[in-house]
Amino acid sequence: MNRLPLPIALALALAAAGCGEPRPDDVPVVASAIGGEAEAANPSREPLEFPEAVFLYATAQGLVRFDSNGQIVAGLAERWIVIDEGRSFIFRLRDAEWPDGSEVTAQQVVRALRRATASNSRNPLAPYLEVVDEIVEMTPRVIEVRLRRSRPDLLQLFAQPEMAIVRPQTLGGTGPFRVEEDEQSGVLLRPAIDSERIAEEGYEGPGPAEFVQLHGERAALALARFAARKSDLVLGGTFVDWPLVGAAGIAPANIRFDPALGLFGLAVVEQDGFLAEPENRAAVAMAIDRDAIVQRVLPERTPVTTLLPEQLDSSAAPAVPQWAALTLEERRARARARVSVWRQEAEVDSVRLRVALPEGPGATMLWAHLAADLRSIGIEGERVAMRADADLRLIDAVAPYDSARWFLVTACRLCSEDAELAAEAARDAPTLQNRAQRIAEADALLSAEHVFIPIAQPLRWSIVALRLDAWQRNSRAWHPLDQLRNDSE
Known part of the structure; x- marks a missing residue:
């Protein structure tokens, strides 16, 4: 019992x-x-x-915030305009007070935003805000955020909790509480x-x-x-x-x-031994019974085999792995054959992979499925803590904004130089069209490399x-x- x-x-x-x-x-x-x-x-x-x-x-808010539907609404900024082909956001601040009753000024807001977007900031959103060129005070009530390139999803990032404006000394904000x-x-x-x-x-x-x-x-x-x-x-x-x-x-x-959109799957974090070859990583991906995991562990979710949940800002539909059309039995048969060939070539008796998962009853249920899936193709799994050395590590994260680049960067823990360059090219693309093309290229490369093994959307x-x-x-x-x-x- x-x-x-x-x-x-x-x-x-x-x-x-x-x-x-x-x-x-x-x-x-x-x-x-x-x-x-x-x-x-x-x-x-x-x-x-x-x-x-x-x-x-x-207790604090950014220039904008999310409403109950997840849509952008006014925060500290009562209104804003976008000019210069999407490279300049001009915000007009509303009247607001700090908890001590003093007035919130544009200068204070500018300083807070500069801290959040600085290259040495530990803010997890900072890497996605490198497009910000400068933040300046135009008047005591107006600030401008200038971008190196057009970014239509900027407001989604600015609405995140991490972009709330606080006083660094007291960490106090402007409400709504x-x-x-x-x-x-x-x-x-x-x-x-x-x-x-x-x-x-x-x-x-x-x-x-x-x-x-x-x-x-x-x-x-x-x-x-x-x-x-x-x-x-x-x-x-x-x-x-x-x-x-x-x-x-x-x-x-x-x-x-x-209906959260994000990543729920296994990132390859060690490419020595069995996981050094894309064909072997594909074998692990083919072994997983996603339907069973969703049914037992992730209610209301849908199994996925692609990195991107939908096209988003890519120029192509999500890249689908070649084995996706096969039945589970056919996938596992191919995966078992691949494991057997590799064992013979490497002259080893067994294949063992360390899988990093969090603590908790749901994670234990997930591990029961993953361990059985790996065993079905001749691999022994070992569950380890999330921060321990591992071969595969679970990613369970909701996307903070609607860009495929977040999915690419978050999933790419150990991807090839070509995939990294494609993701960087998407970041630095001079136009939205070129950005979309670079994103599609990076998605195709990551899918072929199998450096991330999708399972479902996060619960x-x-x-x-x-x-x-x-x-x-x-x-x-x-x-x-x-x-x-x-x-x-």
């Missing part, structure tokens, strides 16, 4: 014991972000954990009151229902809190913790899936109380805390 780990079992027992009436509408929204602590962090100095990103997006109370178990956020609402006759400030209590915690505790009717929202669910949703007894009406799930009627599924898998309820807008 399989048993849940003790912390998970205790959390679910707490949930069962606490079941009762649904939470009322006139109390703060209680939200859990899966991961570590929900606290302030500087994205220019260190990559953000998911709860840190949720906290940052709630302010920290009301920082507690040991979470943080209470109140809406930042703008001048227009203050001017409304009879307005006395935000009501309790407009506040948000944010927790950063493990998935088991977040699900237990929701099942016990003590929270309204769980954000940041991935395949790793998906099995816990069923164990927690969450009602199907509360389970929501995002992203949330647990949502019915009273959060403004929550919307979207391809960004991103859900701002100020856009959860229609009656709080």
